[in-house]
Amino acid sequence: MKVAIFIPCYVDQFYPQVGIATLQLLEKLGVEVYYPEKQTCCGQPMANSGFEDLATNCNNLFVENFSGYDYIVSPSGSCTLHIKDHLHVEKREAEAAHIRSHVLELTEFLTDVLKIDKLPARFPHKVGLHQSCHGQRGLHTSQMSELIAPGFSKPQHLLSLVQGLELIPLDRADECCGFGGTFCVGEEAVSVKMGKDRVADHLHHGAAYITGGDMSCLMHLEGILRRQHSATKVIHIAEILNAG
Amino acid sequence: MSSREQILANIKKNQPPVTPLPEITQLTTSGLREEKVSKFTSVLQAIGGQVVPADSWDAIAAYVSTQFPSPARTINLVQELAGHLPLAVLEKDPHQLESVTLALLKGHFAVAENGAVWITEARLGDRALPFICEHLALVVHADAIVSTLHDAYERIANEAPYEFGTFIAGPSKTADIEQSLVLGAHGAKTLTLFLLSGN
Amino acid sequence: MEATAEPKTKDHATLADTFNKDEARVDWHDKTLWFVRQKRDKAAWQIPDWEHLRETASQIKHNVLSNLHHYLTQFEKQAQQNGVTVHWAADAEDHNRIVHGIIQKTGITRVVKSKSMLTEECHLNDYLVAQGIDVVDTDLGERIVQLAGEPPSHIVLPCIHWKKEEIGQLFHKHLGTPEGNSDPQFLAAAARVHLRERFMTSPVAITGVNFAVAETGEIVVCTNEGNADLGVQLADVHIACMGIEKIIPQRKHLGVFLRLLARSATGQPITTYSSHFRKPRPGQQMHIVLVDNGRSERLGSEDFRNALKCIRCGACMNTCPVYRRSGGHSYHYAIAGPIGSILAPGLDMKKNADLPFASTLCGSCSNVCPVKIDIHDQLYKWRQVLAKNGYVSETKKTGMKGMAFVLSRPGLYRFSGAVGRWFSRYLPFTMNNSLNPWYKQREMPQAPKESFGEWYRKNKKRS
Numbered sequence: 001m002k003v004a005i006f007i008p009c010y011v012d013q014f015y016p017q018v019g020i021a022t023l024q025l026l027e028k029l030g031v032e033v034y035y036p037e038k039q040t041c042c043g044q045p046m047a048n049s050g051f052e053d054l055a056t057n058c059n060n061l062f063v064e065n066f067s068g069y070d071y072i073v074s075p076s077g078s079c080t081l082h083i084k085d086h087l088h089v090e091k092r093e094a095e096a097a098h099i100r101s102h103v104l105e106l107t108e109f110l111t112d113v114l115k116i117d118k119l120p121a122r123f124p125h126k127v128g129l130h131q132s133c134h135g136q137r138g139l140h141t142s143q144m145s146e147l148i149a150p151g152f153s154k155p156q157h158l159l160s161l162v163q164g165l166e167l168i169p170l171d172r173a174d175e176c177c178g179f180g181g182t183f184c185v186g187e188e189a190v191s192v193k194m195g196k197d198r199v200a201d202h203l204h205h206g207a208a209y210i211t212g213g214d215m216s217c218l219m220h221l222e223g224i225l226r227r228q229h230s231a232t233k234v235i236h237i238a239e240i241l242n243a244g
Numbered sequence: 245m246s247s248r249e250q251i252l253a254n255i256k257k258n259q260p261p262v263t264p265l266p267e268i269t270q271l272t273t274s275g276l277r278e279e280k281v282s283k284f285t286s287v288l289q290a291i292g293g294q295v296v297p298a299d300s301w302d303a304i305a306a307y308v309s310t311q312f313p314s315p316a317r318t319i320n321l322v323q324e325l326a327g328h329l330p331l332a333v334l335e336k337d338p339h340q341l342e343s344v345t346l347a348l349l350k351g352h353f354a355v356a357e358n359g360a361v362w363i364t365e366a367r368l369g370d371r372a373l374p375f376i377c378e379h380l381a382l383v384v385h386a387d388a389i390v391s392t393l394h395d396a397y398e399r400i401a402n403e404a405p406y407e408f409g410t411f412i413a414g415p416s417k418t419a420d421i422e423q424s425l426v427l428g429a430h431g432a433k434t435l436t437l438f439l440l441s442g443n
Numbered sequence: 444m445e446a447t448a449e450p451k452t453k454d455h456a457t458l459a460d461t462f463n464k465d466e467a468r469v470d471w472h473d474k475t476l477w478f479v480r481q482k483r484d485k486a487a488w489q490i491p492d493w494e495h496l497r498e499t500a501s502q503i504k505h506n507v508l509s510n511l512h513h514y515l516t517q518f519e520k521q522a523q524q525n526g527v528t529v530h531w532a533a534d535a536e537d538h539n540r541i542v543h544g545i546i547q548k549t550g551i552t553r554v555v556k557s558k559s560m561l562t563e564e565c566h567l568n569d570y571l572v573a574q575g576i577d578v579v580d581t582d583l584g585e586r587i588v589q590l591a592g593e594p595p596s597h598i599v600l601p602c603i604h605w606k607k608e609e610i611g612q613l614f615h616k617h618l619g620t621p622e623g624n625s626d627p628q629f630l631a632a633a634a635r636v637h638l639r640e641r642f643m644t645s646p647v648a649i650t651g652v653n654f655a656v657a658e659t660g661e662i663v664v665c666t667n668e669g670n671a672d673l674g675v676q677l678a679d680v681h682i683a684c685m686g687i688e689k690i691i692p693q694r695k696h697l698g699v700f701l702r703l704l705a706r707s708a709t710g711q712p713i714t715t716y717s718s719h720f721r722k723p724r725p726g727q728q729m730h731i732v733l734v735d736n737g738r739s740e741r742l743g744s745e746d747f748r749n750a751l752k753c754i755r756c757g758a759c760m761n762t763c764p765v766y767r768r769s770g771g772h773s774y775h776y777a778i779a780g781p782i783g784s785i786l787a788p789g790l791d792m793k794k795n796a797d798l799p800f801a802s803t804l805c806g807s808c809s810n811v812c813p814v815k816i817d818i819h820d821q822l823y824k825w826r827q828v829l830a831k832n833g834y835v836s837e838t839k840k841t842g843m844k845g846m847a848f849v850l851s852r853p854g855l856y857r858f859s860g861a862v863g864r865w866f867s868r869y870l871p872f873t874m875n876n877s878l879n880p881w882y883k884q885r886e887m888p889q890a891p892k893e894s895f896g897e898w899y900r901k902n903k904k905r906s
Contacts, residue, residue, distance in 0.1 A: 012895045014888040019895030038853035050830030057851030137806035146810035148493040180803030188880040189460040223885030248531035258743030266502040358712035372676035393698040407722035416669040420584035424627035431669025
């Protein structure tokens with residue numbers, strides 16, 4: 001099985017430890033991991049701002065980088081969803097289609113492909129899980145609270161395999177944090193208020209760490225936590241699953 | 245071109261290819277009589293209605309005379325109660341009904357899942373009556389409770405055609421002020437439901 | 444009557460920023476609406492086949508849209524046979540003119556109106572008032588905002604942004620209730636007396652329409668307060684105004700929609716009154732005004748036609764984390780929230796270009812929608828349309844172009860990748876100053892020594 005990892009641009013630039021944890025975790029689990037070095041971005045910032053057209057070159061580059069792998073795995077639900085829904089390259093549509101149907105967010109890959117039921121991880125802390133909307137509602141990594149349907153959660157299942165980890169409950173299990181790409185600056189007031197409310201829910205239930213599958217949400221929550229001089233930290237789920 | 249022609253032409257041009265209507269029969273449900281009675285009772289109570297089980301017409305009449313003693317203006321349009329309470333003859337002008345304290349009407353049937361009672365103009369006397377009266381009392385036979393709204397519309401299809409019909413579920417209410425529930429908005433302030441068993 | 448609110452020119456972000464100046468009030472607004480969302484969840488869980496019911500409703504509405512020409516003409520014919528006069532209005536002006544014309548013929552000026560989002564969309568009240576008609580909204584929430592000279596901030600809960608103390612003040616001023624009394628029970632009772640007098644003296648009643656049945660020509664109007672019924676049954680003339688998309692094929696389909704409507708809206712199993720008006724009461728005139736106002740045009744758009752399935756339950760607003768924290772008026776359109784944000788640009792792209800961006804695309808709206816409108820996908824699609832038509836700011840476009848330029852060139856990306864350099868150039872949120880909207884209330888991410896790519900080349904690269 002040939003697996004390529006896609007490390008989104010802002011993770012590459014600001015949170016290299018998440019990329020490292022993803023790579024080490026997959027290797028630890030026996031996966032042969034490739035990192036196409038010319039990768040940059042999924043194109044979502046442009047597309048979500050209304051400029052899908054400007055993402056054309058990013059799309060070309062993505063297909064060039066990620067063709068020929070069995071799976072493409074990324075530690076970001078949001079970027080994964082964007083590729084799944086919007087990657088199109090006119091001249092290489094067959095390759096693009098293969099990528100769209102074989103790109104997986106990390107927790108999906110661990111649960112659905114590797115079918116992980118034990119992990120050598122240890123993380124003896126109180127942890128709150130932030131369900132990022134694109135992973136949850138877009139990729140269905142967890143059941144959504146709006147639907148009248150049986151519950152499940154891939155990230156929660158993985159966290160339950162971590163020794164010593166105590167998952168805290170939340171009042172609102174899957175409310176959006178308010179990052180939303182350019183929304184975070186375009187609608188600063190509401191974005192921050194949403195983030196503060198999410199943070200308050202986690203703090204209220206005693207979280208020492210807030211984790212999730214999307215570093216973008218966590219970057220936003222981290223910005224608020226640090227402004228509040230909080231002792232609570234954010235940590236990507238890959239780092240927890242790779243810990244110990 | 246008139247607005248009508250213009251709108252219809254535009255629609256004809258723009259509507260997508262026809263897709264079929266889904267089956268809704270599979271959503272139709274039934275249930276045991278006791279289950280329906282208990283569901284209906286709990287739902288109606290939860291939405292502010294008062295359910296009074298009655299095993300006879302006499303019991304209903306007795307309840308009414310205790311709870312709404314004269315000089316309350318009571319309008320009774322339930323034939324079976326005529327022996328106890330005279331059948332009312334209504335004025336032509338619905339505004340005259342403003343002084344009605346209690347209207348006593350017989351519903352066609354009730355719906356367990358939502359506590360609603362179906363009633364049409366044939367039993368309303370005047371269409372304004374159930375809305376303008378201060379208190380409303382409806383009589384429904386315990387055998388005449390259907391499980392869901394799907395069943396309700398199946399039943400309506402088999403009854404005489406109506407000109408005006410309404411589902412009434414509980415007293416009129418509003419939660420427009422800070423989501424605080426207030427019973428008695430513009431319509432009846434209370435709803436008493438006589439659930440008749442036996443004959 | 445006081446003047447209605449002046450037309451809004453500020454965009455959603457600005458209005459939301461103002462709304463957020465009072466954080467305690469935002470918390471209160473958020474919690475009140477979240478409570479409604481929770482009631483909806485509880486009601487929906489009572490129905491084991493809820494998701495199947497939503498799918499059925501969505502398919503019925505799809506059939507309606509695909510066969511609307513037939514259903515409308517069938518409805519018209521049935522309604523006429525029932526003794527109802529049917530009118531067709533191409534747009535809002537047409538609608539207002541028709542309604543006024545009907546009122547004018549009666550020679551009276553006192554009108555009661557129950558809730559109708561269509562008449563809000565058409566600004567009927569303003570029009571009638573300008574013609575000298577004294578129109579009173581009879582839904583309690585609508586009456587409150589009418590007295591305050593405001594539009595509703597929510598399609599089901601029109602004054603959800605008002606506190607009871609403020610309503611007490613308003614009633615003291617307009618209805619003469621004792622100053623300082625803000626008990627909801629007392630205020631609602633005062634409104635009952637105030638409006639009962641209007642019901643008794645208004646010979647014309649305007650209502651909205653929740654559903655119109657093609658098969659039978661009847662319309663269904665749902666209220667909890669009984670205000671639509673009281674108005675209509677005491678009037679000589681009933682005018683019902685509806686968008687052409689309110690048609691459903693057969694009466695039995697009401698079973699599907701009435702099961703969904705109130706549960707989605709407020710968590711009630713059904714509204715108190717669901718009245719089926721088939722024929723006018725003896726001696727009464729009944730008019731139905733069928734309004735297009737952009738709907739037939741919308742029907743032709745594959746991407747956006749599903750918005751016409753909307754049954755106006757408001758569930759998408761209650762669940763929307765942005766709506767709850769920005770208030771209905773920040774959407775500066777008759778219908779607020781996620782559904783308003785996909786309807787409004789269809790009517791006026793320029794004026795409403797900001798609305799599809801007033802969302803994080805979290806998708807909760809689409810999940811609660813009882814007719815399964817792909818609301819958040821349409822928000823994304825509207826963004827593309829708005830950008831293509833030049834309704835997105837030049838600054839944003841230039842920034843995006845710059846980003847796209849760097850991100851499509853791996854060499855350049857790496858070269859400028861020394862942290863913070865290109866980000867600070869193309870993304871506004873990486874500058875540490877008070878003008879930076881990210882930094883205003885959030886710390887910047889801390890710059891690591893090296894990027895993942897750099898680490899990989901040093902530590903992992905296969906030679």
